[in-house]
Amino acid sequence: MIVLLRIDDRLIHGQVVMGWVKRYSIDHIVAVDDEIKADSFQAKLLKMATPVGCGSDIVTAKQAVELFATGKLDKKRVFIVAKGAKELLELIDAGVEMPEKVNAGNVRQKDGKTVVPYILIRDEDLDNWRRLAQLKELSAQLTPDQIVYDLKDALAKVK
Numbered sequence: 001m002i003v004l005l006r007i008d009d010r011l012i013h014g015q016v017v018m019g020w021v022k023r024y025s026i027d028h029i030v031a032v033d034d035e036i037k038a039d040s041f042q043a044k045l046l047k048m049a050t051p052v053g054c055g056s057d058i059v060t061a062k063q064a065v066e067l068f069a070t071g072k073l074d075k076k077r078v079f080i081v082a083k084g085a086k087e088l089l090e091l092i093d094a095g096v097e098m099p100e101k102v103n104a105g106n107v108r109q110k111d112g113k114t115v116v117p118y119i120l121i122r123d124e125d126l127d128n129w130r131r132l133a134q135l136k137e138l139s140a141q142l143t144p145d146q147i148v149y150d151l152k153d154a155l156a157k158v159k
Contacts, residue, residue: 002068002098004079005088005136008105011036011081012049012056015105019143020079021051027076029056032064032091033083061090068096085128092135102132104140104151113158116140116149121158130155 004024008016011031021029029050036042036058043058050056055076057067064080067073068091080098082088088102104119112120119140121129132138133152140149 001074001076002078002080002096005098005102006079006081006105007084007088007102007107008081009083009107009109010105011058011083012046015143016079016081017049017051019145020103021054023144024079025077026054026079028073028078029054030064030067030073030078030080031056031058031082032061032080032087033058034060034087036083037063061087064091065094065096084125085132086125089128089132089135092132098136101137101139104138105142115151115154115158118142119151119154126155126158 004020004026006016006020011033012029020026031046036046037060046058047056059067084107091098107119107121109120109122109125112122114120133155138151140151141147
């Protein structure tokens with residue numbers, strides 16, 4: 001069962017492991033990003049950052065769809081972390097059942113426009129984020145105990 005969705009350009013890292021995984025008693029992390037999957041060194045680093053007792057898969061969006069179709073993770077408490085909105089939209093468009101809420105953490109695209117202090121999005125990605133905000137409740141929060149921003153409203157203000 002997928003219990004948590006997050007967009008974070010660092011994928012598996014300290015805030016994810018210490019904050020979100022513990023808070024939601026996550027058994028398995030699925031990190032979704034085509035570029036990282038193609039870089040075996042980076043993929044190994046992400047696997048090493050996975051907490052003890054928690055499984056992980058580093059996959060492309062297409063592979064994530066296939067993974068969830070197998071039912072292999074149905075009895076696990078799964079956390080999907082994707083590098084961007086595009087990847088989550090691919091899963092949604094493929095029919096993967098996911099929670100209604102999406103949390104975003106650090107997303108710092110080079111030459112991106114500031115949506116909230118730690119989310120900078122390039123013009124070419126804004127439409128994906130806005131579409132995701134129409135489909136899901138989209139908020140930004142670095143860690144579970146910090147301030148929550150409504151990204152739907154914040155995205156509407158970005159020109």
